[in-house]
Amino acid sequence: MKPKILRMLQRKDLTKEQIVKDIIAGIIVAIIALPLSIALGISSGVSPEKGLITAIIAGFFISFLGGSRVQIGGPTGAFVVIVYGIIQNYGLEGLILATIMAGIILVIMGFLKLGSVIKFVPHPITVGFTSGIAITLLSTQIKDLLGLKINNVPAEFFEKWQSYLTNIHSFNLSTFLVGLGSLLIIVLWPRINKTIPGSLIALIIATLAVKFLNLPVETIGSRFGEISSSLPAPKLEIVDLNTIKELFKPAMTIAILAAIESLLSAVVADGMIGGKHDSNMELVAQGVANITSGLFGGIPATGAIARTAANVKNNGRSPIAGMVHAVTLLLIMIVLMPLAKLIPMTSLAAILIVVSYNMGEWSTFKSLLKAPKSDVTVLITTFLLTVIFDLVVAIEIGMIFAMCLFMKRVADTTKIKGMINEIRNLEDNDSSLNLDNIDDMVLVYEINGPFFFGIVHKFMDVMNEIKPSAEVLVLDMKNANALDASAIDALERLYHRCENYKIKLLLANIQPQPKKVLQKMGFLNLIGKNSIFDSKEDALEASLNIATNKPLNGQTAIA
Template identity: 35%
Template sequence: MKIVRYVTSLLPSWADYRSVKRTWRGDLLAGVTVGIVALPLALAFGVSSGAGAEAGLITAIVAGLVAAVFGGSNIQVSGPTGAMVVVLGPIVAAHGVGAVAVVSVMAGVVVLVAGAAKLGRVVSYIPWPVIEGFTLGIAVIIFLQQVPAAVGSRPGPSSNAFVAAVQSFGQVSRATVVWPLAVVVLVAAIMVIAPRIHKQLPGSIIAIVLVSVGASLLGLPLAEIGALPASLPAPGLPDIDAALLQQLIAPALTVAALAAIESLLSARVAASISDTGPYDADRELVGQGLASVASGFFGGMPATGAIARTAVNLRSGGRTRLAAITHSAVLLALVYLATGVISQVPLAALSGVLMVTAFRMISLSTVRAVVGSTRSDAIVFVITAIVTVSVDLIVAVGIGIAVAAFFALRALARSGGVHREELASPSQPGDEHIALFRLDGALFFGAADRVLERVTSVHNVTVVILRMSQLQVLDATGARVITEMVHALERRGVTVLIKGIQPGHLTVATRVGVIASLRHQKHLFTTLPAAVEHARSHVARDASTPTQRVSSSDGD
């Protein structure tokens, strides 16, 4: 029965469309709007990845539909994205265009398995500065990838986007560079001005239509998208051979990690800014995995949730999955009705669209907030962004998380400490020979040695009371240090009393040996007055027998 409920929780249900009766008009309008906005992006991302405009369209249609039906978000719109383009470029360069569909299927299976294994909540452990640094790095790479087309040259041979952009200037022709640059500037200007005239104006599609018509009428020497199929290809398994499969394992894992991270982040943001209900992270992974597999069967690219298109969906009134389904239907209609016109769109126009998109991915207010928060967060943000641009996206996330973890552990270690306290009044003779230490915060591997040194360095005392009721975190290393601390003090003839071990820490303290290290089981106390009274009795006995230590009745 549990298995049935588990499987059912990851599959579509009629509950997904419960509110369609109330929202269908807004959903249809939003779907049409998103479809129009998604068209130039799908074409541009397909071209920029090296897989071609056709692959971008197929991905937006097929993956967009599958993710909308099977995904865990009511409002998310999926398809090709800039982050995925950044990863796919080197794969196309190394293994050819045919490898894209294979990687899409392989990565989709990995994401599907991750969703079935209930790993969807893992993304919540990625720190905010890492996410923002990652986003900034992607935006920079997307912009740099458009530089060659914007100046009418071919990309340089380097796999690094910055180096390739610089290398492309060596191939620029003065006779032809003016027109593509003019197109990029015109497209950017229209995309910036259109929303200021009316928020619902699709600046990208308006810019592409105007530029394409103008270039055709004037006969400008601009490279175009080229021929596109007038229908979707028949689905089928991509060509796979064992050698290629083995070579694509690492790239597929990278693509899968990126697809999972970007999709879950996008779904989480969409849920936080809308009233369409929460998202199911595990089901979202299942949906995105199926979407990439389906896209690969049709010759498309890996897909992810797209926050830009999702935001347009929300702003346009979309509230259910019907909006994302309609978006795919609109794009499918354009494939069957307008591929001849679409094939004449200048590549420079698509570059202009992506350059503006890259700029819009960067929020200056967010950058200022991250950099101005704490120095450690600023360092994590900058390192993640730099590694994203210079090395690799997934490596950047890993390094960013590692650096953030280092700073978090350092802060946690600093929160843990040991403080010597005065005994409660009224004081009694011999109190100077009793040391009361309060352990605070976290006692784990990052702070243990400091605490050990502080307590064991105490002198001229007969009894040490360790007050542990304020200790919030205790791991095996911390418990081992307390054990060593007790042994070290007892070897010097100092009696150790422990007060207030929390129930949550008692298991690890017992198993590691803290309790066993005490001279007697009665040296474990639940209240401070009882521990202090016992300590004073020790001091009094030692004072009455200065030449010989007398064993007490409790075995001290």
């Protein structure tokens, strides 16, 4: 586990030409991140400079220590609803502590090498909660877009909309027109210039319009007053164990979302540059970034897909771009932050409405509705739970649904099949043997697919149909590549049942994983080595020998 910047230095991958490109890319990304960081900070329920502090501190460490060449970190839209809810319940001090705790959890996850575990989160779940967060983020911007006079907007989705409808009489036309104009500029500006972000142009035009036309529109200054333009000194409050216990769930929520979003962003970046990130080092970097962000009074941070993509498109190819982005934001904050108080709140709302639309994977969401019903169920459930409740509930229940439906699909593919005329089809059968009733005496079954707890009931239903008059039961396990404790319990029950009916149980073609488990749990010793065969043919010859009680090809019958 090494930060990507160290690996690149050791391999001498950094050239002067690339460093220049990275510096330019970092400056461009900083310009893009400036309005976003301010808007995300305010929408999260904190003062605007805290969004910038997060982008500066966390953004630097995510690039400096990260496992991706091009990842850009900072506050993201996915955290807005979560952070707002934490502040409502626990205050700013609670949020800071939860952010630091989340950072510690992420560092532990990285050192435990849990980065690869994230890949087991099904695609419908990530699309479901991402789209759900997009809807909830959009809903948080309605107040500022319409200029509604509401002192405390509820955190819950339906209560929030009820509050909007109740206070719709306070609608401010000037505020709405400025917000609508900002929205149109953001959407249409890329047709004119793709280098300078439309959000920055919208902020400048809207700010000038409100200032010189003296429009009755709420600004950052009218809401927050004077804004600090310097980094605060790091500090850590002394907390008791009960507070830590109370904040563990919010901290885990932040950690899970940060892990998923940052690694998804890194995967997207890999596809764009043809590289490969170190997921465990990335988690460590995300953890350190959130710890330091919390110490400086910032909010949670993670890898930002849009800013990372902008970095790649502007030829950023090393972590230097991300570090330059953080330093540039620091310089902007020191020089220009006092002017930020003139920015209209409705323009920031317009920026985040575009962010919410872009983060919602709507085309993917639509295509997934054509997927199998199980995937559609997981998608819709995760989406609705994210909107109605929160991310943790959505992921927990979504994962439970996904796992149950996956196990059902696997169980449906596993077949317990009885084989007919297997003995009669043996080559070199002794023609003198009486095989009239041999199919009733020797029963052959194949297990095709994983043999686990989800298939045990089907297995036992088939085995319960075995007649006591049989002499031998052969289980061919050639296609049973996996076996668990429930399957062994079923085999033990079958063995004792066969023992009661004086039926000889033989196993054939035991694969490596099942053989190892059967050995460790003592089943092979229980059944005996003379009941285990490397091939089905050997087991069938032994079965014929037992059923006819005569030697076959010079062998002694198994008693």
